[in-house]
Each structure stands twice: as structure tokens, then as C-alpha cells.
Amino acid sequence: MAVGAVTHPAFEFGTSFEREHSPEEFDEVLRDLDEGFVPTVAIVVPDGISWPLPAYELAMLTVSWAEQHLGGRVRVTLVTPEPAPLSLFGTPASDAVRELLRAEGVEVRCNAVADVVSSTALRVDGTWMDAERIVSLPRVTGPRIPGLPSDTHGFLEVDAFGRVAGVDDVYAAGDGTSIPIKQ
Numbered sequence: 001m002a003v004g005a006v007t008h009p010a011f012e013f014g015t016s017f018e019r020e021h022s023p024e025e026f027d028e029v030l031r032d033l034d035e036g037f038v039p040t041v042a043i044v045v046p047d048g049i050s051w052p053l054p055a056y057e058l059a060m061l062t063v064s065w066a067e068q069h070l071g072g073r074v075r076v077t078l079v080t081p082e083p084a085p086l087s088l089f090g091t092p093a094s095d096a097v098r099e100l101l102r103a104e105g106v107e108v109r110c111n112a113v114a115d116v117v118s119s120t121a122l123r124v125d126g127t128w129m130d131a132e133r134i135v136s137l138p139r140v141t142g143p144r145i146p147g148l149p150s151d152t153h154g155f156l157e158v159d160a161f162g163r164v165a166g167v168d169d170v171y172a173a174g175d176g177t178s179i180p181i182k183q
Contacts (some may be wrong), residue, residue, distance in 0.1 A: 001148075001164075003156060003176030004045035005140035010046035017058060033066060033074055041070035042122060042131035044114045045080040046139060050180045052080055052088075055137050056097065059106045061069045077107040077131065079114045079124055143176045151178050 009016035015025045032038040043059045045052040059078045066074035078101070082088075085097040085108055101108050115123045116136065122129050142154030149157045149165050155178040157165040160166040164179070175182045 001145075001156070001170065001172040003143050003172055003174050005142060005147065005155070005175035005182060007138040007140050010044075010049075010136045010139045012046070013119045013133075014116045014122075014136055016138045017054070017135050018055075018138050024081050026135065029135060030065065032133060033062075034069055036070075036073075038132040039073065040075045040077070040131045041133045041135060042114075042129065043076060043078045044116065044122065044134060045078070045082070045144075046136055047081045047113045048139070049137055049182075051182045052082060052137070053086065055080065056086060056101070058135065059101070060104060063104050063106055071106070075107070076105070077129075078110060079109045079112045079122070079129070081113050082110055084110055093147035140175060142178075145176075148172075 007018055007021065015029055017026055029041065041062060043055050045055045055078060059076050063076050065168055066072055084094040085101060087094050101118065109124060112124045116134050117123055119134065120132055122131065122134055128132065142150050142156060144150050144154040145156065148167060156172045156174050156176055158177045158179065159165065162171040162173050164172050
């Protein structure tokens with residue numbers, strides 16, 4: 001079985017970055033940037049997300065887009081609960097990513113658990129942070145396939161080899177499994 005996960009917004013407010021399913025939401029953020037309504041954007045990695053790489057790509061692409069279209073008049077802040085930028089890749093990679101983000105003008109707030117409380121404000125570890133637009137990665141849940149074991153979040157329970165727990169001759173791969181890294 002090759003199963004995908006189900007995405008849903010992590011917060012009630014702001015824009016959930018689900019480019020494949022609803023590209024118009026982020027296009028609206030870019031239009032607002034282009035029209036000068038938005039000088040600050042927060043890119044948020046929700047607590048519990050195990051694959052934060054898309055947030056880093058989004059922050060860098062937003063800065064690059066703003067540079068090309070607006071001469072760089074946009075401030076982008078990446079808010080993540082990780083202890084260091086992309087820490088799952090190890091210290092040397094994390095240090096390189098931190099330097100790259102700094103050089104491109106992306107502010108990074110690590111060890112930061114965000115709560116998006118309105119379309120333009122979020123609390124980060126109890127401190128208010130203003131942003132004219134807030135974009136977050138979506139949360140993912142498993143597909144809960146009837147007849148196959150799943151964990152409390154609906155992900156198919158698999159071992160390190162992709163074998164579905166307790167079911168003979170069934171293997172699973174993809175974001176819908178209990179393997180922690182999700183794209």
C-alpha cells in the first residue's frame with residue numbers, strides 16, 4: 001500500500017500552506033505583498049510537525065519573490081519549535097542553514113511554539129508577535145484504513161521495513177504510515 005496523509009489547517013486563523021490543494025490562499029498573500037499591504041510575513045511550523053523543510057523553502061522563496069518583485073521590502077520571520085534550524089539534519093547542516101537564512105534576511109525564532117490567535121497576530125511562547133500575514137504548514141493525520149491497524153492519529157502502524165503490524169504480507173509506505181518523517 002502506498003498511502004498518503006490527510007492535511008488540515010493547523011490553526012483557525014492565517015493561511016495554511018497547502019499549495020497542491022488550495023494554491024489561491026498563498027497567491028492571495030503574494031498579491032497583498034505585491035500591492036504593498038503586507039510588510040511582514042510569519043511562516044509558522046506548528047508544534048508536532050516532524051518534517052519542517054517546506055517552511056524553510058517557503059521562507060526563502062518568499063524573500064526571493066519579494067526581492068524580485070518589490071526590491072526586498074518584506075520582512076519574513078520563520079517560527080519553529082525546533083531547537084535549531086533544521087536540527088534533524090545535525091549541527092553542521094543546521095549551522096549552514098542558519099547562516100543562509102541570516103544572509104537572505106530571514107529572521108528565525110527557534111524553540112518557539114506558536115499559537116495563531118488572529119489573522120495578523122500570534123503568541124510565541126506567551127509573547128505577542130505581529131505579522132500582517134501568517135502562513136503555517138498544515139497538520140497531517142493518517143487515512144484510517146478500515147481493517148488495518150492505525151495509531152491514535154490514524155497512521156498505519158509499520159515497522160522499520162514497512163510491514164504493517166499484525167497483518168501478513170501487507171507493507172505500507174508514504175505519509176500515511178507511522179514513520180515520523182512526513183513530506
